[in-house]
Amino acid sequence: MLPPRNPDQRLKARGSDTRPSGRFEALSHIRCSDGWDIPEDQALLRTEVTTEQPRSIITRNSSPDIGFDRSINPYRGCEHGCIYCYARPSHAWLGLSPGADFETKITAKPGAAALLTRELGRRGYKPAPIALGTNTDPYQPVEARLAIMPGILRVLRDWNHPATLVTRGSIVLRDLDLWAEMAARDQAMIGVSITTLDADLARAMEPRAPSPVTRLRMIRDLARAGIPVRVMVAPVIPVLTEPEIERILQAAHEAGATTASMIPLRLPHEVAPLFRDxxxxxxxxxAAHVMNRVQAMRGGRDNDPRFGHRFKGEGIEAQLAQQRFRLARKRLGYREGSPALDCSRFAPPPKAGDQLSLF
Known part of the structure; x- marks a missing residue:
């Protein structure tokens, strides 16, 4: 059971309205009234941004069911506030709540570009596509003010290093020229996540993320700039968004997406009670219908974290959804797989005074 919301705080466009303790906390704090509280004016809960200076910026992984081995996340936490976000439990590592804290207490890494330059220049570094936005969205609202991503992209461009992006933030269009320049060298691909085409449902589930119409416009503008775009039908939520699989694929294809993927809803750790709430x-x-269907795809549980299962689900429910997706993808003419990105031109950028090659 989640703790009650703070009555002294006024929420505006937030996914979670409570602060359950993280799974590593020794104590849980619950507000209760003893009848002696003095009524106070509600204060609007605003986003707080702090900064950190990590020792490295490239995160490595060896997960057998993830198609990349390195990633960069310029932010911890995400103001989009998507209630189903699988990254919410990562805030527990900071001693913060995966609930309201995840979307209101953001940590930024303004020195990301300098760290990236240093790590790419290390002896023995071997290039492979760097995935951006694998945990939280690098183009969430705070990026409009902090502008960390342009520095990262300039480093990748100058080193001829390929990168992929997962986002639902329209601020990506601010950096369209950088992404287009990298795409012209076969060194960039962008995935745009579309959960639903229902604007009201999207506003409730993803309160500070761009609307479905805006995300389709993002796909259109990115594709027109020559950037390969993958539509990510994710997460597919039984009963709520599952009926839209074909419609989302159709709309994204018309907008210019050339590849597509889908992932059924995942509810790891603290996300399950937050989503139920x-x-x-x-x-x-x-509610009961949705969760019964979720458990039918997860072996009777809210979540199945096993490699090879967590991104696909199991049972007839998951198989039918995957089959519908594959048939619609084939019918609409999406290509199989993603285009290969070029790592062959990776090299340090020339410095002032360097002798240029004659050939």
Whole structure:
């Protein structure tokens, strides 16, 4: 059971309205009234941004079901506030709540570009596509003010290093020229996540993320600039968004997406109770139905973290959704797989005074 919300705080466009303790905390704090509280004016809960100076910026992974071995996340936490976000549990490592803290207490890494330059220049570094935005969205609202991504992209461009991006933030269009320059060298691909085409449902589930119409416009503008775009139908939520699989693929294809992928809803750690709470608040009449269908794809549990299963699900429910997706993808003419990115031209950028090659 989640703790009650703070009555002294006024929420505006937030996915979670409570602060459950993280799984590593020794104590849980619950507000309760003893009848002696003095009524106070509600204060609007605003986003707080702090900075950190990590020793490295490239994160490595060896997961057998992830198609990349390195990634960069310029931010911890995400102001988009998507209630189903699988990254929410990562805030527990900071001693913060995966609930409201995840979307209101953001940590930024303004020195990311300098760190990246240093790491790419290390002896023995071997290039492979760097995945951007694998945990939290690098183009979330705070990026409009901090502008960390242009520095990262300039480093990647100058070193001829390939990169991929996962985003739903329209601020990506600010950096369109950098992404287009990298794409012209076969060194960039962008995935745009579309969960639903229903604007009201999107506003409730993803309160500070761009609307579905805006995301389709993002696909169109990125594709027109020559950037390969993958539409990510993710997460697919039984009952709520599952009926839209074909419509999302159709709309994204018309906008210019050339590849597509889908992932069923994942509810790791603290995300499961937060999502259940959201259902009770926003879709109470469908809550039991949604969770029954989720558990049918997850072996009777809210979540199945096993490699090889977590991104696909199991059972007839998951198989039918995957089959619908594959048939629609084939019918619409999406290409299989993603285009290979070019790592062959990776090299340090020339410095002032360097002798240029004659040939």
């Amino acid at each position: 959201w259902l009770d608040r926003h879709r109470p009449g469908m």
